Amino acid sequence: MEEKTPKFSILDLDSTLDISITRRIIAIGCLVFVGVWITEIGAGLITEFDAIGYPICIAALLFLIGLSYVSDRMDIVVRTGAFSVAAVYLILLNIWGSFQDINFENYYSAATAMQWLPLIYVIAFLFLRIREALIASAISYFSLLIGQYLALSHHLGFEQTWPLVTNLAIAHFCYVVVLWSIIKLRATTHEAQIRAKTMEKFALVDELTGIFNRRGLELNLDKLRSTWRKNPLPYTIFMIDIDHFKRINDQFGHLVGDEVLARVSAAINKHIRPEDVLGRWGGEEFMIITTRLDQTSAVGFAERLLNVIETLDLGHIGKVTASIGIANSDETETLKGVILKADQSLYKAKKSGRNQVVCSSSITPSDE
Numbered sequence: 559m560e561e562k563t564p565k566f567s568i569l570d571l572d573s574t575l576d577i578s579i580t581r582r583i584i585a586i587g588c589l590v591f592v593g594v595w596i597t598e599i600g601a602g603l604i605t606e607f608d609a610i611g612y613p614i615c616i617a618a619l620l621f622l623i624g625l626s627y628v629s630d631r632m633d634i635v636v637r638t639g640a641f642s643v644a645a646v647y648l649i650l651l652n653i654w655g656s657f658q659d660i661n662f663e664n665y666y667s668a669a670t671a672m673q674w675l676p677l678i679y680v681i682a683f684l685f686l687r688i689r690e691a692l693i694a695s696a697i698s699y700f701s702l703l704i705g706q707y708l709a710l711s712h713h714l715g716f717e718q719t720w721p722l723v724t725n726l727a728i729a730h731f732c733y734v735v736v737l738w739s740i741i742k743l744r745a746t747t748h749e750a751q752i753r754a755k756t757m758e759k760f761a762l763v764d765e766l767t768g769i770f771n772r773r774g775l776e777l778n779l780d781k782l783r784s785t786w787r788k789n790p791l792p793y794t795i796f797m798i799d800i801d802h803f804k805r806i807n808d809q810f811g812h813l814v815g816d817e818v819l820a821r822v823s824a825a826i827n828k829h830i831r832p833e834d835v836l837g838r839w840g841g842e843e844f845m846i847i848t849t850r851l852d853q854t855s856a857v858g859f860a861e862r863l864l865n866v867i868e869t870l871d872l873g874h875i876g877k878v879t880a881s882i883g884i885a886n887s888d889e890t891e892t893l894k895g896v897i898l899k900a901d902q903s904l905y906k907a908k909k910s911g912r913n914q915v916v917c918s919s920s921i922t923p924s925d926e
């Protein structure tokens with residue numbers, strides 16, 4: 559019963575990470591840099607590049623974490639910044655490594671740098687939207703290939719360089735394609751889930767009035783039944799029926815009748831609490847399901863609703879009135895029984911001259 563009127567979200571299939579998750583990932587990135595830095599210093603294997611690169615990257619990532627707290631609008635700057643730090647560091651490290659003489663420290667540095675390299679594409683697809691991630695990946699890919707080619711050919715010559723660079727080109731192309739496919743697949747699944755949810759919601763909504771239809775009401779009644787078993791809070795059922803509605807249809811036509819139904823339901827919807835449920839039970843009959851209302855308050859609320867309906871400005875149609883039947887949960891044990899009582903109260907209100915409220919507790923056995 560949490561929804562007053564169903565609301566539908568806009569399809570957002572290409573959404574990026576929430577800022578708090580982005581912040582956490584960047585913090586993990588910082589810890590990774592610190593961890594590798596400590597390990598390499600401990601093993602005496604730190605290169606000149608990393609000795610300068612690690613503190614710069616850690617400082618840049620910490621700055622981005624700070625920036626993420628400044629404003630939500632910094633989100634894109636933070637995500638692009640974090641990707642750029644990782645991409646620039648890894649690409650430069652690889653190119654720098656390829657220029658160095660071959661000795662154990664440099665071999666260690668080149669081998670570890672290689673294994674981190676595909677992370678560029680993972681970060682791009684994690685932090686950026688699909689289109690931006692593809693562009694960023696393409697820029698990183700070509701910078702890396704050109705840089706590696708220039709660095710390696712300087713050492714090894716064309717004959718030995720081209721197979722290495724071709725291998726790198728194919729492997730990295732595969733990484734990008736696989737990541738892109740995973741993201742696309744995720745987006746398609748997400749889209750299907752949202753469509754299914756939206757259709758499910760539409761199936762519960764009355765097209766004319768935008769409030770719950772009979773199915774939606776029954777679903778809410780089922781929910782009420784199961785919560786009531788665990789936590790028997792008092793609830794009230796209101797049955798509201800527009801008086802002499804057939805006359806409106808006959809006199810002004812069905813389309814005007816539809817307009818009146820929409821206006822009356824909108825007016826009722828405006829006056830109920832957010833936790834109340836309003837739906838169209840059928841034809842010109844509406845139901846409200848409320849909790850925590852005692853009998854006096856329920857009658858007072860129904861009388862206010864009658865006034866709201868009667869004072870609606872419907873132009874040339876003139877005034878419409880309604881009759882309301884009320885029943886409370888403490889009057890009978892089953893929900894079905896309460897609905898039946900509300901219906902009987904409505905019937906009595908109609909029989910007693912319409913435009914009035916009848917509460918089931920005021921019905922005598924001879925009325926039933």
Ligand SMILES: Nc1nc2c(ncn2[C@@H]2O[C@H](COP(=O)(O)OP(=O)(O)OP(=O)(O)O)[C@@H](O)[C@H]2O)c(=O)[nH]1
Nearest residue numbers: 799800801802803804805807812815816841842908
């Ligand atoms: N325009 C319109 N009319 C509807 C709709 N659903 C039901 N109706 C009409 O509502 C009218 C209900 O008429 P009755 O059941 O005789 O009730 P009434 O004229 O309101 O009389 P009382 O309820 O006794 O005051 C019928 O003419 C239905 O055709 C709808 O979606 N749109």
